[in-house]
Amino acid sequence: MSKFSVAAHTRRAAKNKLKLRAFLRKLGQSKIQLNRYAKQADKEVWQEIDCLDCANCCKKMTPTYTKKDINRIAKHLNMTYQQYFDKYLYIDSNKDIINRKTPCQFLGKDHKCTIYKIRPDDCRGFPHTNRKDIRYQVQEKTYANNLTYCPATLVFVEKMQAAVAGKL
Numbered sequence: 001m002s003k004f005s006v007a008a009h010t011r012r013a014a015k016n017k018l019k020l021r022a023f024l025r026k027l028g029q030s031k032i033q034l035n036r037y038a039k040q041a042d043k044e045v046w047q048e049i050d051c052l053d054c055a056n057c058c059k060k061m062t063p064t065y066t067k068k069d070i071n072r073i074a075k076h077l078n079m080t081y082q083q084y085f086d087k088y089l090y091i092d093s094n095k096d097i098i099n100r101k102t103p104c105q106f107l108g109k110d111h112k113c114t115i116y117k118i119r120p121d122d123c124r125g126f127p128h129t130n131r132k133d134i135r136y137q138v139q140e141k142t143y144a145n146n147l148t149y150c151p152a153t154l155v156f157v158e159k160m161q162a163a164v165a166g167k168l
Contacts, residue, residue, distance in 0.1 A: 006054050009151040020154075021144045023161050026168050028138040034160075038134040041159035045129060049152045055111035056149045062099035063122035065089060070097070072118050129156045 027034070051057075063069075067081075074084035090100050099105065106114045113119050127150045128137050137143060146153040 009154060013148040013154050017147055020147055020157050024138050024144050030168055032164055032167055034134045037160055037163040041156050041163060042129040044159055045152050045155045048155055052111045054151055055107060057126055058107040059103040060149050062102055063120040065097040065120050069120040076118050127153045
């Protein structure tokens with residue numbers, strides 16, 4: 001049995017969103033060396049969270065595709081770049097290439113990605129809790145934007161908050 005429920009996560013994220021976003025703003029402006037805390041928080045997150053119990057990232061979000069991602073996936077599907085792009089993707093107002101719709105066309109009924117081995121790089125790195133550029137992720141609001149969608153992001157931010165309590 002899962003150690004969390006998506007519904008409980010959603011309620012907790014909604015309840016604490018403003019406080020956690022305020023914490024992330026302060027964290028991004030701080031002089032604290034974040035990588036040490038982030039490494040430990042990331043390790044602890046995966047003791048609590050199993051992405052296959054959730055798949056909200058695939059259900060409610062879309063990755064940002066690179067041209068390399070598109071070429072790789074299109075080739076796998078025996079499509080041209082343009083055929084794949086026209087069928088599944090568009091360029092948003094930020095000039096990012098993203099899925100036309102959610103849930104993702106590659107999300108299987110078992111919450112598993114049907115193109116897992118060739119998935120986009122953005123999916124491969126999600127939820128970006130083990131990156132070397134943690135401060136950049138904080139400053140770019142990656143975690144703040146993902147709090148209400150991703151249980152792993154919520155738990156990661158909460159663990160970071162507990163780890164640096166009293167240091168900000």
